[in-house]
């Protein structure tokens with residue numbers, strides 16, 4: 001007999017303790033247990049994602065009732081406690097006694113017979129006293145308040161507060177906890193938006209218009225993406241509207257040659273190819289065979305004729321590319337803190353030291369690829385993060401060292417997004433402030 005909580009514990013161990021990506025682990029688990037009914041699969045998803053999204057808050061609660069600090073606990077035990085406390089706090093439909101009993105049983109099953117009493121004691125105390133827990137005060141401990149309320153590491157909220165102020169950061173954190181529809185980009189070269197909407201609705205899928213771009217939609221209520229007919233026909237891509245704005249701001253012209261130096265899984269390259277209506281070419285490059293294959297599969301599924309996927313490390317100079325690109329897209333690897341709403345575990349895996357390494361890599365990539373841009377051509381620099389270090393500071397450094405200038409992006413965006421920085425050449429999207437993921441896009445022109 002399959003035990004759902006054992007599956008959840010396994011997934012949490014892989015994600016939290018083995019540093020595997022949550023979306024990949026969860027996708028694999030759901031594929032492996034495809035035969036479970038919809039309710040069981042939803043339970044697995046909800047408890048795994050919910051525990052990750054609220055992990056620091058769970059740890060805070062656990063530490064009110066345990067003499068042992070969470071960081072000193074056995075890895076299995078702390079994850080049993082986290083997922084159990086999540087159910088106690090956020091899932092009224094599960095009886096407290098069942099949560100406690102299952103937690104104890106799991107500890108025993110994983111060989112921690114001697115810790116049964118500890119797990120039982122902590123969980124029953126939490127169940128009895130949950131509404132008496134005192135949380136950090138917003139006025140007296142603002143950073144700890146943000147960190148515990150929204151389960152966001154303190155170093156992250158501290159750096160955001162310095163940049164955007166407390167109120168904006170609270171909006172950002174809150175938005176990252178909200179459930180959103182899946183954002184899709186209609187492939188208008190294949191068919192009309194109305195036909196896509198009709199096909200989705202025929203399958204019982206709810207559709208809503210996204211802001212900022214007419215061909216961006218939000219969908220809810222599907223089970224598997226691969227079973228959605230319009231997706232199988234290549235009529236749309238899953239892509240956040242922020243990411244669509246990158247290609248809009250790149251604004252390719254008929255016949256342009258585009259190089260996307262960090263392209264996988266290929267969302268922006270496919271969009272550029274779409275905007276070129278079969279003309280020109282998009283070279284989508286990435287660093288691993290696996291990712292390049294993934295892009296090739298997408299090219300074939302959608303039937304794109306003006307795009308190719310190739311293996312190329314962006315930190316290794318490619319002399320054949322010099323001055324080839326009308327448009328060069330550097331959608332560089334980044335800390336990803338703008339997409340925490342979709343990938344909850346990112347916030348626990350990123351550290352200031354890792355971020356410093358990422359910034360070095362971003363600069364190395366820019367230092368290598370800028371020569372691929374034709375004089376007069378465009379370089380788009382983008383990240384899915386919201387701190388200045390990887391965004392504004394990198395652009396400043398780039399402008400100081402290479403023959404490029406920023407160009408206004410106002411001609412390419414809707415009025416709602418226009419502001420001081422967009423006329424200066426860049427856009428910082430913030431979840432909760434904008435209706436999108438957190439994203440940064442800068443448009444630079446090569447001047448000599």
Ligand SMILES: C[S@@+](CC[C@H](N)C(=O)[O-])C[C@H]1O[C@@H](n2cnc3c(N)ncnc32)[C@H](O)[C@@H]1O
Pocket residue numbers: 243261262263264265266267268269285286287288291312313314315331332333334
């Ligand atoms: C932000 S993602 C790109 C997303 C992509 N542009 C899209 O829209 O689907 C960054 C990509 O950079 C790739 N990458 C990391 N280091 C790289 C390198 N040295 N050279 C080329 N690609 C690299 C990663 O494999 C990852 O796919």
